[in-house]
Amino acid sequence: MKLSARNQLPGKVKAIDVGVVTAEVVIALDGGGELTAVIxxxxxxxxxxxxGKKVYAVVKSTEVMVAID
Structure with missing residues (x-):
């Protein structure tokens, strides 16, 4: 499958917390760090x-905010 999104971050599922309707999926990124998606x-x-399943975190956004302390 090809996607237009440029930010395709490979990783593996580290944890899944399933609720009644949604689930939090924690992805351990191949390059280090983690990302949590709510799906x-x-x-x-x-x-x-x-x-442990190999996945891609695909980020498609029209706006990205940057902050500092």
């Missing part, structure tokens, strides 16, 4: 997500 419970099922 529907149905999407977790449809994608067959399990801990």
């Amino acid at each position: 529907t419970k149905k999407s977790v099922e449809n994608l067959g997500l399990t801990v």
Whole structure:
């Protein structure tokens, strides 16, 4: 599958916390660090997500905010 999104970050599922409707999916990125995505419970099922599964975090946004302390 090809996507127009430039930010495709490879990693592996580190944890999945499934709620009634949504789930938090923690992805350990190949380059270091972690990213947490909130997706529907149905999407977790449809994608067959399990801990250790290879995935891509795809970031498509029209706006990115930058902050400093």
